[in-house]
Amino acid sequence: MRALVLNCTLKASPEPSNTERLAGIVIQALRERKVEVTALRLVDLNIPPGVTTDTGDGDDWPQVHEQLLNSQILVVATPxxxxxxxxxxxxxxERMDAMLGETDAESRPVAYNRVAGVVVTGNEDGAHHVISEITGGLMDIGYTIPGQAWTYWNRGPGPGPSYSETEEGHEWSAKTGRAMAANLHTVARALATTPMGPPPA
Structure with a gap:
């Protein structure tokens, strides 16, 4: 089984990413379940705006799209x-929107029988809203979102340190991240055993 982690930090490599650090807990838990994990920091790639799989020369999205199709589990990590x-x-x-028009050999949307979850960090509140926006979009595209397929960390009201600058709240975020990995893996296995068919005509 394969998982793809798309880190949507605004920080280009090699700058440390708080989002990457929390996503690492989910990655470790998935690997403990024998899942092969690939992680990409999207800001390091050339991904022009658009709603097609390939916008032309220099577009790096097609390689991301290929990895999406090769993965049963998707983790979106965002600040x-x-x-x-x-x-x-x-x-x-927006680029994944093109998947709405793509089907597999059995006429199913290509995102069917794949699961997704979300990791969120930030020294401001709003994590539940971010989770809702991401999972809502992914469900539209065809992904299955298991129960409690998310983890987050935030500082709470007002300004304060970032995730990597404090240990406050890390234990809860890590525990929730391990639960997220377990739920993603369980539902992905269930869909592999009993996959959804194409939408009724």
Whole structure:
């Protein structure tokens, strides 16, 4: 089984990413379940705006799309900015919109029988809103969202340190991240055993 983690931080490599650090707990828990995990930091790629799988020369999205189709589990990791997902996360969803028109050999939307979850960090509140926006978009595209397929960390009201600058709240976020990995893996296995068919005509 394969998982793809798309880190939607605004920080280009090699700058440390708080979002990447929390996503690492989910990655470790998935690997403990023998899941092969690939992680991409989307800001390091050239992903132009658009709603097609390939916008032409220099577009790196087709390689991301290929990995989406090769993965049974998707984890979207994003910081919170002014109460919303990052602009990179929004662009990811816009490019994934093309998957709505793609079907597999059995006439199912290509996102069917794949599961997805969300990791959110930020020193401001709004994590539940970010989770809702991301999972809502992914469900539209065809992904299955298991119960409690998310984890997050935030500082709470007012300014304060980022995830990597404090240990406050880490234990809860890590525990929730391990539960997220377990639920994603369980539902992915169930769909592999009993897959959804194509939508009724």
């Amino acid at each position: 919170t900015w002014v109460g919303h997902p990052s602009s990179i996360a929004q662009r990811m969803l």
